[in-house]
Amino acid sequence: MKKFLLWTVLVVMSVYTLTLVTNHDYLWGGIRETWLRGWENAQIDDMPFRDHLRTIPASSNPQPWPEGPRWGQSELSSADQKWLDESQTASMLVIQHDSLVFETYLRGHDATTLTNSFSMAKSITAMAVGLAVGDGKVDEQAKVATYLPRFAEGEGAGLTVQELLQMRSNIPFGEDYKDPFGFQAKAYYREDNRSLLEPYRVEGKPGTVFMYQGGNTMLLSEMLDAVRDGSVGEDVSTRLWEQMGAEHDAFWGLDGAEEEGGVERSFAQYYATTRDYARLGQLLLDTGAWRGVQLLPKGYVTRMITPVAKLSDEVSTTYYGYQIWLGQTDDNLLFSCMEGLRGQFVITVPALDLAVVRTGYAKSKGKKRYLPEDIFTVIEIARRTL
16 A cells, blocks of 8 residues: 555656646646536636736726616516526626616626636737727738737738737637647646747738637737737726726736736636626727727727628638627627627627626537527527516
8 A cells, every 4th residue: 555655646746747847737727727626627717716817906986887777677587597597607787778777697696706708808908909009009901020020931921910800810829628738728827828929820821711719819919018018907907997987806817927027818817797897898889989988999999890701802701800709680680799718798789789798607519600609599688688
């Protein structure tokens, strides 16, 4: 028995040492956050595991959502409530005409609970790019090499900022959420994402293939750091979160200690309340304005929610814009959707002046017109509350 225990300890120590030497020690943190909690991969309640966070402070002038005429009068049908329960929904919020219509929380969540945005953060990063565009520091049509010189050679010399925004870089990052050794696991759990990004280059002609990959968003964040002081989190904090009257602090996961230069994991790990997420939807509904004040360039937001195929003849992608998903309902109402793993949604339906937030622990695998079918279900449930 003693020999067995000794060999077990030696094997564990050897494996641990090997992960340190090969820069795979991030695996232990990932295992603790996921498998040891019974999940296959990251979850919306993983903020306590974040060692490094940037605070996005609540606004100094908080602006609670006003209650609309339907507030307190809408009740879900038993079928809709059953769907929320069975889909492991954590919250659902409906805003119409800039006012509360309906709100519900499940699974122990409430209006103060902070949840992981997952890939909704990609849309937030795109908004930060819009701020730089409005400042004249970034040109969507410029070559990425203008801001990140390592792309000045080879196929990368033709890559534009707009192509990064539209996921058309042709850089093979990979987007496997279950591979513990893949790019996404490393980007989510390990430190120093900039060194992770550095060796990746364009393979093939940029702009010719749509491929959804978080590495593109990470490059956008690096580009922003190259053209201005500060960080993407500070951009959002001082120029959006503050002006939109956010009622609670939000937090953005960093890839290292802030004092040592840690940067936001710009593709995920934005933690906020459901009501504050809804402000981002309202900002999109009002094409970058908040209660009459233009925070993002109107033209940029219009392009952000315009299908790739309408801005380029190189691809036929009609369901994506600038770091945001696009679609239409069965009765042809256009919508945009900030979407994240596990079914985090901030949906806007301009024709109805409607913004809907849904957070949860699970998302069905079904697709409808290239989008998660759950988006369509959430829209229909929201419409029944109006």
